[in-house]
Amino acid sequence: xxxxxxxxxxxxxxxxxxxxxxxxxxxxxxxxxxxxxxxxxxxxxxxxxxxxxxxxxxxxxxxxxxxxxxxxxxxxxxxxxxxxxxxxxxxxxxxxxxxxxxxxxxxxxxxxxxxxxxxxxxxxxxxxxxxxxxxxxxxxxxxxxxxxxxxxxxxxxxxxxxxxxxxxxxxxxxxxxxxxxxxxxxxxxxxxxxxxxxxxxxxxxxxxxxxxxxxxxxxxxxxxxxxxxxxxxxxxxxxxxxxxxxxxxxxxxxxxxxxxxxxxxxxxxxxxxxxxxxxxxxxxxxxxxxxxxxxxxxxxxxxxxxxxx
Amino acid sequence: xxxxxxxxxxxxxxxxxxxxxxxxxxxxxxxxxxxxxxxxxxxxxxxxxxxxxxxxxxxxxxxxxxxxxxxxxxxxxxxxxxxxxxxxxxxxxxxxxxxxxxxxxxxxxxxxxxxxxxxxxxxxxxxxxxxxxxxxxxxxxxxxxxxxxxxxxxxxxxxxxxxxxxxxxxxxxxxxxxxxxxxxxxxxxxxxxxxxxxxxxxxxxxxxxxxxxxxxxxxxxxxxxxxxxxxxxxxxxxxxxxx
Numbered sequence: 001x002x003x004x005x006x007x008x009x010x011x012x013x014x015x016x017x018x019x020x021x022x023x024x025x026x027x028x029x030x031x032x033x034x035x036x037x038x039x040x041x042x043x044x045x046x047x048x049x050x051x052x053x054x055x056x057x058x059x060x061x062x063x064x065x066x067x068x069x070x071x072x073x074x075x076x077x078x079x080x081x082x083x084x085x086x087x088x089x090x091x092x093x094x095x096x097x098x099x100x101x102x103x104x105x106x107x108x109x110x111x112x113x114x115x116x117x118x119x120x121x122x123x124x125x126x127x128x129x130x131x132x133x134x135x136x137x138x139x140x141x142x143x144x145x146x147x148x149x150x151x152x153x154x155x156x157x158x159x160x161x162x163x164x165x166x167x168x169x170x171x172x173x174x175x176x177x178x179x180x181x182x183x184x185x186x187x188x189x190x191x192x193x194x195x196x197x198x199x200x201x202x203x204x205x206x207x208x209x210x211x212x213x214x215x216x217x218x219x220x221x222x223x224x225x226x227x228x229x230x231x232x233x234x235x236x237x238x239x240x241x242x243x244x245x246x247x248x249x250x251x252x253x254x255x256x257x258x259x260x261x262x263x264x265x266x267x268x269x270x271x272x273x274x275x276x277x278x279x280x281x282x283x284x285x286x287x288x289x290x291x292x293x294x295x296x297x298x299x300x301x302x303x304x305x306x307x308x309x
Numbered sequence: 310x311x312x313x314x315x316x317x318x319x320x321x322x323x324x325x326x327x328x329x330x331x332x333x334x335x336x337x338x339x340x341x342x343x344x345x346x347x348x349x350x351x352x353x354x355x356x357x358x359x360x361x362x363x364x365x366x367x368x369x370x371x372x373x374x375x376x377x378x379x380x381x382x383x384x385x386x387x388x389x390x391x392x393x394x395x396x397x398x399x400x401x402x403x404x405x406x407x408x409x410x411x412x413x414x415x416x417x418x419x420x421x422x423x424x425x426x427x428x429x430x431x432x433x434x435x436x437x438x439x440x441x442x443x444x445x446x447x448x449x450x451x452x453x454x455x456x457x458x459x460x461x462x463x464x465x466x467x468x469x470x471x472x473x474x475x476x477x478x479x480x481x482x483x484x485x486x487x488x489x490x491x492x493x494x495x496x497x498x499x500x501x502x503x504x505x506x507x508x509x510x511x512x513x514x515x516x517x518x519x520x521x522x523x524x525x526x527x528x529x530x531x532x533x534x535x536x537x538x539x540x541x542x543x544x545x546x547x548x549x550x551x552x
Contacts, residue, residue, distance in 0.1 A: 178419050185416045188405040195365065195399075197391035197420035197467060 011165055014038075018157035028157055030266045035160035036222055037265040039167040041245040041257035043214020046171055048243065049252035050180060051207045052187030053102050056114040056239045060121035061098070061212050062219030063234030065091035067125070067132050069220045070141060070229075080144035080224065088216040095212025102204055106190065118236045125231035137230025144224055156225055163221065167214060172254050174210065183207055184252075237279075244282060248289050250298030259298050316379040318343040318471055318501055319364070324373035326356075326363050326525075333359040335525045336373070343470070347503045348516030348533070352546050356525040357505045358400060361473050365397045366390045378470065391420065394470030400479060400505075402456045406449035410440060410459055413448050417463035426466055434465050437495070454485045458492070465499060472496070473503040478511055490514050509537070509547070521546065 014035075021028040040058070047055050069087035072078060101113045125132045132138070143150045151159060174180045182203050185193040194200050223229045241264075249260025264285075268278050293300045319341040326334040334356045341347050351357050362368045364375060366387035375382045377393050385393075405413050418425055426434075435441050438458040443451045448459065457477060464472050477493065478486045486508065493515055496502060506512050512519055512533060519536040521529040523546065529539050536542055 181412075181416055181419055184408070185405060185419075188407055189403065191367075192399075192403050192405065193416075194387040195367075195391065195397055196417045196463060197388045198416075199386075199388045 011168075014165055015158075015161050018154045018161050021157070022154040025153070026269075028154055030269045032157040032160050032225055033269070034261055034265040035157065035164040036218055036225065037242065037245055037261040038164040038258050039160075040214060040218045040242045041249070041261045042164075042167045042171045042254075043211050043218070044242050045246045045251060045253075045257045046174060046183070046214070047207055047211040048246055049256070050175065050183040050187060051204065053106065053204075053207075054111040054114065054243065055099070055208075055211065056111060056236060056243070057095075057098050057118040057121065058211070058215050058242055059234040059236070059238035060118045061091050061095040061215035062222065062238075063121065063125055063229075063231070064094055065216030065219040066223035066229050066234070067138075069223060070138055071131050084144075084217075084220050087220055088213060091216035091219065092209055092212035095215065096205055096208045099205065099208030099212075102208070103201055115236065118239055122231050122235045125234065132231065135231060137228060137233075138223075139228040141223055141227045141229070143227070160221060160225065163217070168254065168258060170210075175254060179203070179206065187252075240286075241282070244286055244289070246296075248285065248293075248296055250296030250300070250302070253296075253298050253302065256296050256298040260296065263297075315342065317341060317376075318345075318378055319503075320376045321364070322374040324360075324363065324375060325371045326359055326368060327371040332525050334363065334370075334522075337522075337527050339520060339527065339530070341471075341501070341503065343501055344497075345501060346497055346515055346517045348512040348519040349503070349505045349522060350507070350509075350512060350519060350536075350542075350546065351522035354524075355522040357522055358475055359525075360522065361397055361475055361503075361505065365395060365473060391467055394468065395473070396464040396467055396469040396471070396500075397473040398460045398464065398475055398477065400475040402453060402460065402480070404448045404456050404459050404463070406447070408448055409444070410446055410448050410451065410455075411444040413459060414440075414444075414462055414466060418466045420467055426468060431466065434462055438462050438492070453480055454482075454489070457481065457489065461492070461496065469500045471501045471503060473505075475505050476507065477504060478506065478508055486510070513537070 017031060018028065021031050040062070044055065044058055047053050065087050068090050069083050072083040072086055073080060076083070098117050102110050105113055126135055143152055143156065145151070182193070182198050185196070185198055186200055186203055190200050219234070222233070245260035245264055246257045247260070248264055249258065250256025267281070271278055271281070274281070289296065295303055317340040321337055321339040324334055324337040325332065337360065349357050349360070359368065363370050364382070366382070366385055366389070370383070377390070377395055380393060382390060382393075405416065408416070438461060440455070440458060440462055443455055448456065451459070474493070478489050481489060490511055493502060493504070502515070504511065504515060516533055518531065519533050520527060521536060521542050529536055529542055537547065
């Protein structure tokens with residue numbers, strides 16, 4: 001495994017940025033949200049880009065983790081750092097269960113199924129107020145403590161930056177590994193992969209577990225970073241947004257989801273004055289991407305580079 | 310040729326495959342020994358591909374027993390059968406079209422962590438199939454003949470005991486057919502071969518024994534010369550021009 005100087009430099013930039021926005025809380029917050037989305041998009045890319053399944057229930061898994069985290073903290077009176085792994089694993093196992101339809105369905109049919117799962121879970125978040133406080137949501141979520149001190153402001157952003165970098169690293173490692181090669185083989189032709197001795201079922205389950213870990217971990221940090229969650233935080237639009245970051249940047253590449261998140265995640269905040277037009281903009285983007293750049297920005301760049309070699 | 314009592318490489322008893330009320334395969338009995346080359350012929354829809362699909366774990370049989378080298382194959386999925394040494398190719402050429410030829414082969418080689426084929430053997434196969442010049446190309450950009458050879462390469466690295474080939478010369482030009490027949494002859498040195506074909510030349514030149522399927526039933530089983538003069542086979546499959 002080789003690490004190029006450019007990659008090291010960009011990684012360093014990701015880690016240093018929070019210090020630059022230390023005093024500008026508005027930009028700092030946008031940065032934090034961008035890190036979260038880099039992490040999420042990188043996770044979704046493992047399933048969407050490598051294995052070839054579009055998991056529209058991604059946000060729901062984040063939601064399950066976030067609600068579980070708050071429930072565990074409140075009911076068991078445990079520390080955030082103990083509740084975090086429990087909630088993450090809990091949501092990941094549910095993610096694997098939700099992935100089971102993929103053992104029989106693929107392509108469009110799986111996407112449709114995942115859309116239904118996502119919608120059902122959004123409704124479940126609303127109709128089980130015992131755990132979720134329903135449509136009102138849960139507010140004033142206290143930030144995690146670090147040796148008695150609450151993690152706030154740019155310290156939290158540093159933590160999110162670290163999480164994003166580790167997430168990118170894990171995704172890169174998976175991509176380079178035999179596991180990643182099997183994922184790609186399954187994406188390209190699952191029947192052929194099976195007849196070459198690849199256990200398609202186990203590999204899909206493993207992929208779902210990894211992706212759910214990303215979704216869940218991101219969800220837990222999202223809840224404590226923003227301080228407020230409601231069923232709307234984890235609805236189908238959130239899933240589609242993360243998908244858009246992956247597709248816009250370039251699926252099945254490591255840099256693609258990162259580029260997509262950096263370019264698109266801050267937009268809703270910077271264009272706050274546009275209000276409802278933001279959603280129209282994102283709809284237009286989805287259509288344009290699908291039609292004009294099926295490989296996304298980075299994918300199109302790679303194709304252009306290969307053609308001009 | 311084979312000692313009596315030797316465990317057959319492949320043995321099938323009363324194998325039946327049903328799709329609803331339709332019998333795709335009806336009580337097929339069949340044995341094949343190691344180092345034997347078998348041909349299977351039959352009209353379209355007679356169940357040849359279904360037969361391969363059942364044996365390689367793609368379809369579950371309705372009833373019957375099947376064994377590979379003495380081990381039951383029932384309930385084993387396709388990837389587990391690869392572990393026993395049973396590989397197959399597909400009627401329509403099937404490679405990872407978007408990946409490079411090298412990556413295609415590497416993907417097949419993932420099956421073995423350590424005890425795979427040696428580098429020497431690997432180089433020998435590559436050389437034999439003349440794939441070295443196209444290793445860097447994308448698999449969908451190489452010729453059909455090269456793709457067929459790539460399919461063989463991807464099976465050979467799995468250390469197969471038996472390769473089931475579903476119409477290996479389908480779509481090839483006449484000159485390539487001769488070359489492919491030659492390759493398949495040489496392939497027998499590495500693995501037993503089971504071949505489904507409509508091109509009688511392939512069957513005549515390759516198979517020690519031929520099985521004829523018609524409407525899901527085995528109607529004949531014997532050496533090519535005998536089969537090709539069997540009245541029922543001529544009437545229902547070959548047509549009088551072949552007689």
